Structure formats: structure tokens, C-alpha cells
Amino acid sequence: MKLNLLLLLFIVFSKFSLAAEKNVDPNLIHKNLRCLVCQGQSISDSNSDFAQTIKLVVKDLIDEGKTEDEIYEFMSDKYGDWIVFKPQFNIQNSLLWILPYIALIFGGFFIFSFLKKRQ
């Protein structure tokens, strides 16, 4: 029984780690890059000249062993932050990333203040 449980845990763990070690997926990257010449579409959704070129370059970069984030950085270096759908975490974007959670915590305090202090 105990052994079985251990085995189960082991399998679960290996499944997770497999998921974590996944290779860089070009499709995912295409989805997260904006097609600059289209109206609000991603590279993955578009078949324009520009999108095709970017797909080729992304493939090359992956073959060179670049990570997902390095590829985004490369693209925003060349085309500006507009091309990446995932805004970088930097000073300019810090409010964007943090404010929702500040609001969440603040809201929690608010509700707490409405509660009876002692049950």
C-alpha cells in the first residue's frame, strides 16, 4: 500500500517535471508576437509576408538555442515593445503587473474591516 502510494507520487512528479522541461515551442512564441502589419493579429494568426519572415527567424533563434524570453527580447530590441504581447516586467510596467494584486489585497482588508472583531 505504502509502496503503491510512493510509486503514484513518483509518477505524478515525473509527469509534472516532464511538463516543466518542455522544449521551446515555436507556436507559443508566434502566438505571443504581434503581426505589426495586421490589425491586432498575432504572428501565428497571420500569413502576411512579415509574419512568414518572423516565423523563419524564430525557428533560427530556437535552433541557436535561445530561450523563449531571449527571443522576445531580441524581437522587442528590433521592433520595440509593441511586438511582444507579454509586457516585460520593468519599472515602466511595474504598476501594470503589481496593481491588480495590490487591489486584491486592499479589497481583502476592506472586507475584513466590515467583519465583527470577535466571533
Added chain:
Amino acid sequence: MLSNLGNILLFLNVILSLSIIYTANRNLKISEVIDKKIYQLSLIQSTSIIICFFVLIAAFIVSDFSLITVYQNSHSLKPFFYKIAGTWGNHEGSLLLWAIILSIFSFLFLVYNKNHPNKFRLLTLIIQNILILGFLFFILFNSNPFSRISPIPSEGLGLNPILQDPALAIHPPLLYVGFVGASIYFSAAIASLITNYSEKSFSLSIKNWVLISWCFQTLGILVGSIWAYYELGWGGFWFWDPVENASLLPWFAMTALFHSLIVFEKRNLFYFWVIILCLITFTLSVTGTFLVRSGILNSVHTFASDPSRGIYILIFLSLMIFGSIFLLFQKYKKENYDLNRNSKETFILVNNWFMMFYLITVLLGTIYPIFTDALTDNKISVGPPFYNAIIFPVVVVFLIFMAIGPKAKWIKNKFENIRIYFFILIGAIGLNLVILFFFKSYTLLSNFIIISALFLIISSLMDIAKALKKNKLDFARIISHTSFGFLVLFIGLNDIFSVEKDYNIKLGETKKFENYSIQLQTLDLKNYKNYQAVIGKLEIKNINSNQINILNPEIRIYDKPKTLTYEAAIKTSLVKDYYLTMSNIDRSDYYNIKFQKKPLMAWIWISVIMIVIGGSLRLFSNAKNN
């Protein structure tokens, strides 16, 4: 001719609005009883604006190109159905539809709230008519659908072909009833503040309106998503695009509102919070309109945009915001609450807490690029990765609360059986493990989302079993909550198990992946009334089961206006959708095909429909109780 008639009717409506405001205002001062004349005026107002809209429809049907709007958005060869649908498929026509919704809601609110103080009803009417006037001026001076063009062109420019679609014909009206309908409780909230009508009966005057607008808003969002799914050709149904976000923002506010209305109605708590939510909902609707129609943001759903519209809506928006704030500041009184930690009141507050979190996140994500651009000259994109990263972890907790909350009792609750939740959790984890082992591994966060969705579903189903025994069943709530659990579950599974393949393929070529083979067999050229189509015949073969599906994606070349569109070929079944798009590659004889296997798509739509059914059940039971 039609142009004159339309303009006359618009002017008539301005006069009607003004006279309603005038008579209602005089009525307020001199009498406690509402004058019959006001009902009549209000009825005439609704009728004349509807006639005005029919005049525009007529202009579209007969292709009267002396009207700029008709010239820009129609074409004499356009199918009859889309000539009609084209009336509200453009900016000017849609505003006229808004004016209709504003007027009809105004009239119905007046008629159906006889049990409420007349002062409050009259004031609501006045405020609503001020809003109507605002929109009428906008229509007359900036976006007049009856504006003339000379010399009269012999042919129109045509409607953007991706808008020529049945789903897109009904999507805007649904959505507009949703968020323009929110205007009525905006007006009612202001009237309630001014007349100090803060008893809990106030909630009765607005709760059905909130539910109606919420149901339509949800349906509108659904139809929009379905349209995006089969028309835009990327196989997704939600892109966190500014236009989509603009429809989601009021939805969050409405959802929060009708939940806290329950508390207000039962316990006479949170009056000011309810008022604030009423104000926020319509303010967000107008903000969304501003973002979408002014062209300040770049979006997939192109609406011809124009900065001068932006200025007008911005002024209108500022007046609404500052007017509401000043009034709130004057009337606001601190309320003291002493809620039990474990009570229905607290759990409903928790719902509001999460709704506000979603609202703030989506609003922030939508307008942040405007801020960085205006302040630092740096344009950024906030896309799906941001929303997924911020929102999904919180959804896990939200679903758990959604399962536990509704069972709590008013004032003070005791959990009869904590153990049962433990068993439900074990069950949910077990089911999740089954999915994990038999199909495919997925990320830790996906695991949590699936588990919490299952938790909500199982515990709601158990509620049904329990309530059936006691014969005390709140169907509306259970259906909506269960379906929401299913919605999250199906979206999660769909996301995890979707397969997507992208190939460049020549005529006759076959590509293989996993246990599928895909072959481009023929390409046909066909002529239709208003477009030409290159129709591909692709055979998808499941090698294991030898099952064959033929899919026919199209590349359409529309004449008016000259555009290329790519029509996806979709094979829907209850288990999965096959989704295939084909596009030509410039200067090459290869075709790019994108094949997707999307499991459980149909169930995503069904879940949303069930959520709406839950909402409408509540509406019916309210109507019966009154």
C-alpha cells in the same frame, strides 16, 4: 427624401426629450401624482425613434446612396439580409440603435415601477432623458446617419465582408441591450441619491433591469466569441483584445451588482456600494465605447474610428463621472457593518471582491498602453499572456468560494459538515489525476484550475441532490454556478488538449502528424454573387480508425470593397472540432494550412448558454413573485 425624414424625426426626438424633462420637472414641484401626459410623451418618444430607425433601414434596403452612411457601408448587390443588418453594423446606425434602447428602457422603467415613490420615478426619467439628449446631440452633430453626400454616388463602397455574417448581425443588438440597458440603473441610482430613496425596496426597482442587461450582455459576448471563432480564422474565441475587454468590463460590474443587490434586498446593507456599482457599470460601458470608437487603441475588430468622436464621448464621459462623484460626495454617509465572518453577506462580498479584481486587471491591461504611450512615448502591447498570468491563479480560489458561498446562511452560518468538502476535494483531485494519466500531462496551474472547477461542479451537483430531498431548490443559482464551473473546466481542457499544426502544402501533397494524415486534394474556383472563392478540398484521415473527414476551407476574394478573407472549415462534434484554415502565400504556389483539433468546443458555448438560462430563470421567478 429619406434623409430629410430621418433628420426631422431626430429633431422631433430632441424636442420630445426636452419636453419630457420639462414636464417631469414641473410635475415634481407641483404634484405627487404623475401626469398622464408624461406616459404619453414617453411612449411617443420610443415610437418616433423606432420609426426613425426604420427610415434608416429603408434607406439601406433601397440603397439610397445620397446618405453617406449607406454609401460607405452598403452596396446594391449586397444580399438583402445584410443590407438590413448593415444598418447597425456601422458606427452611426449603431448609435441610433442605442438611442432606441435608451428610450424604450426609459419608458418601460416608468411603467413597470408603479409601487415606487413618484419622485424617484420622475427623477429617473429626467436623468435618463438627459442621457438620451446627450446621445441625440452626438448623433446630430457628429455621427448623423442621415448626413447627405453630393454628388450622389451611383454605387456604394460595400460592407466589410468579415462583417457579413449572421452571428455578427445579432451580436451588436444583444450587446447593446446589455450595456446600453445599464443606463437605466445609472439613472435610477442618481435619482435614488437625489431623492434619498435608500430603502431596500429600491433594489426591487432595478434588480430585474440588472438581470436583463446581464443576460443580454452575456449572450452578446457569447455570440461575439462564436463569430470570432469561426470568422477570424485563428481558431481562438477570446483574445483579450481591447474591444472584447470593453464588453467584459461592464459584465464584471453587472455580476458584482446583482450579487450585492441580494444582500441589499435581504438585509438593507451596502446601499452606497450598490449605488457605486450602478454608476460604474454604465460608466464602463461609455468608457468602452470611447476606447473602441475613438481609435485610441488598435484592435482586431476594426470599427472605423475618428478622433473627433473621441473628444465628444470623452466630454460626455467626464460629465457623467464628475457629476456622479460630486453627488456621491454630497450624499455619502459612512455605514457601519458588523458582519459575521461566516455568513452569506460575507461570501457575497467575497464575490464582489473577486469581480472587482478581474475588473481592475482587465481595465488596467486595456488602458495601460495608452498611459505608457502618452507619458513615455513607448507603445507596449498587453496581450493574453498578461491576463492569463494575473487572472488564472486567482480563479482557482474564486471557484472554491463559489462552491462554498451559496450554501451559507444569512447573518450567521455554521458549517454543518466540513468533512464533506474534504471528500469533494479528494474526488476532484482524483478525477483530475484520471485525466492527467489517461491523456496528457499539463502544468501545475492547469491542474489547480481543473481541480477547483471540478470541486465547484461536484458540490453544486450535490446541492441539487440535497435540495431535491427538501424540495427547496434555487434552480437559477445552481444552474448558473454549475455551468460556470463547467465553463472553466471545458476552457481548461480545451486549452490543454488542443492540437495545432501549420504546414505549407502544394496541390496533391500529403502531410502526416501523430495518427493523422492530411492531403490537399483539389482546388476549385467558384463565382458567387458578390465574391469569388478558391475552395480547397482537404482530406483529414485518422490512420488508426481509418475515419475520413473532408474539409473545405475557402479563400474569398470580395469585390466590394476589394478584400481577401479566409473562411475556416469547421467540423463540429460533441467531442471535438476540426478546424482548418487555408491561405495563399504571396508569389508562391504553396498554400499555408493551419489544422487544429479543438476538443469540447461545443460545450464551451453550451455552458455559457446554461449560465444565461440560470439568469433568465431568476428573472422569471422574480416576475412571478411580484
Added chain:
Amino acid sequence: MQKIIKIIILFFFLFIIGIFYLGLTKDTNYSTSSLINKDTPEFKIISFDDSNFYTRDDLKKNNYTLINFWASWCAPCKIEHPILMKLSQKKKLMLLGINFKDKNLQAKTFLSDLGNPYDLLAKDKNGKQSVKFGIYGIPESILINKDLIIIKKFVGPLSVDDYNNIIKIIE
């Protein structure tokens, strides 16, 4: 205390509306300006006749270089061509033409019909090189100085104003 909160709320909304107003007055056309004032990227690009490769070193020889991406299938490229021809007479400016996703024969015809303004001519068959320069739709031109710093980027066909601008910079 309550007064302060009220004032904060008011200013918050004023701020948002103000930003919306600023946003409305902004140009919504996107131009990739992120490469300006940056070093020219490393590149190795094959010459049009396949005889040799061009690299950054070839750009150091001259005071200024204008890299121009073009193709025979691109209509606006024809519009800007006369301006390129005029620029080719300037001694201080070297023109590096990069033929983008084109067929050799058609590109040759294009140049023999309209004249060849380029000092160096290279080709980018699959478009990969263009990404290094942040190109997203041709024609685009990039002005580089002797220190290989990118001074200016022109998206779309060069206009007479652009021409005057370039002349001002190089003289």
C-alpha cells in the same frame, strides 16, 4: 482625512481623463524607432550576383550609408526610386540596396528600366536579414553614420522632405 480622500479621487479621475485626451491627440501610426541611436547590428549578407558577402566593415568606408530595402513587386518602391537616383549622386553617401524576397530576373529588369542607384547591391531571399534591421514592410530605409550608429529610419517610400532631411544630415 475624508477631504483628502475626496481630493485624491478627483485628481485620479482627472488624471485618467487627461491621459485619454493626450492619447487621442497622438499619432496612432506605428513606427519602429527602437533602433535609432543604436549600433548597427552585425550582419553578413550575400551580394546580388552571389560573388561575395557584405558586412559591417563595408559600411565603415564611407561617411554615411543609406540601407534601402526594396523589391520589384513593391509598388511604392517605384515611387521612391527617383529620389534614390538623386541621392546616388551624393559623394558622402553610400547606398546599400537590399533586394527583398524577389526573383533575380525581375529585380534586374526593375533596375535596368529605372536605373541602378546602389553602390552596393545585396539580396535577402527569405527576408531573414531584414529582421535584424527591424524592417516590417518595404520600402524602408536606414541612415547610418561612420561610427555605424543608426541615425534615422524611414518607413514607407522616401519623400522629398526625407530627401532634404538626408541632405541636411550628411552636409
